[in-house]
Amino acid sequence: MTQERFISEVRQQQEPLRRFLLALCAGDGALADDIAQDALVRAYVASGSFLGLSKFSTWLFRIAYNCYIDHCRKARPEKAPVEEARNLPGGDSSDKSFRYQQLYLALDRLPEKEKAAIALFYFEDRSIKEISSILDMPQGTVKYQLSMGRQHLKQYIQL
Amino acid sequence: MSSIEDFLRENKPQVKEDPTFILEAQRRMVQVEGIKAEVDRQRSRGRVALIIALCGGLAIGVFATAITFLYPIDAQSSAEGLLRAVRLFLQDYRQYLPMPVALLAITLAVVLFKRPARI
Numbered sequence: 001m002t003q004e005r006f007i008s009e010v011r012q013q014q015e016p017l018r019r020f021l022l023a024l025c026a027g028d029g030a031l032a033d034d035i036a037q038d039a040l041v042r043a044y045v046a047s048g049s050f051l052g053l054s055k056f057s058t059w060l061f062r063i064a065y066n067c068y069i070d071h072c073r074k075a076r077p078e079k080a081p082v083e084e085a086r087n088l089p090g091g092d093s094s095d096k097s098f099r100y101q102q103l104y105l106a107l108d109r110l111p112e113k114e115k116a117a118i119a120l121f122y123f124e125d126r127s128i129k130e131i132s133s134i135l136d137m138p139q140g141t142v143k144y145q146l147s148m149g150r151q152h153l154k155q156y157i158q159l
Numbered sequence: 160m161s162s163i164e165d166f167l168r169e170n171k172p173q174v175k176e177d178p179t180f181i182l183e184a185q186r187r188m189v190q191v192e193g194i195k196a197e198v199d200r201q202r203s204r205g206r207v208a209l210i211i212a213l214c215g216g217l218a219i220g221v222f223a224t225a226i227t228f229l230y231p232i233d234a235q236s237s238a239e240g241l242l243r244a245v246r247l248f249l250q251d252y253r254q255y256l257p258m259p260v261a262l263l264a265i266t267l268a269v270v271l272f273k274r275p276a277r278i
Contacts, residue, residue, distance in 0.1 A: 003188055007181070007185060010184060011181060018177075018180070019171065022172045022174060029174075033177070036180075037180075040188075041184075041187050096170075099170050103166075103172075122168055122171075153163050157163065157166065159162050159163065
């Protein structure tokens with residue numbers, strides 16, 4: 001894959017990728033973008049091994065998820081719960097800001113796999129099969145993670 | 160349960176517009192290309208050095224074998240002759256022996272304690 005083609009593919013996937021990582025990082029936009037950049041470098045280095053057996057976006061999201069997991073492993077000792085929601089959409093009503101705050105706080109409390117499954121299914125509209133491929137787990141496990149994630153979010157978010 | 164699903168679908172995280180994101184990605188890719196080129200250069204240099212060493216070794220081996228076959232020598236007598244020559248040399252010049260030893264020690268000390276150059 002040439003650099004130009006890679007860039008054009010990334011240009012298309014940039015927003016979904018950053019949104020996925022933003023959800024995983026519970027609203028920390030700077031951290032999400034850092035991980036996204038690392039993921040892009042990793043993907044670019046490995047682009048020669050991309051055989052096109054899956055969609056480019058599935059492959060890229062998988063690399064991004066692995067980067068996020070690596071970051072979590074490194075940062076675990078310092079990890080503190082999110083005290084305030086970050087990256088709230090500017091110029092929105094306080095009601096909407098409050099909902100985002102609730103969402104990010106709730107996402108931050110979820111286990112990584114549940115959070116990733118929820119983000120991919122609800123925010124990126126990915127199918128169970130794609131999520132299974134991105135998170136490298138059987139489809140049944142994805143459904144279980146989604147179900148558990150929903151249950152947990154129901155407890156954390158006051159509707 | 161549907162209410163939480165609706166909540167999630169209605170409140171997708173919103174990514175802030177960042178025109179520098181792709182530029183930064185491109186900058187990093189250029190750096191990766193630079194590293195790749197340097198690694199390739201080092202690899203090709205290593206390959207050339209290996210081929211030269213192999214050819215050199217082969218040539219020396221062929222030359223040594225040819226010499227051995229063309230000019231056969233009596234190994235025992237020549238070894239005794241060499242030992243005798245060394246013994247005579249040591250007897251004649253033993254007062255100068257500490258000098259090369261000291262030189263060697265100083266050279267080793269300079270080489271081992273030399274700071275690596277900052278790159």
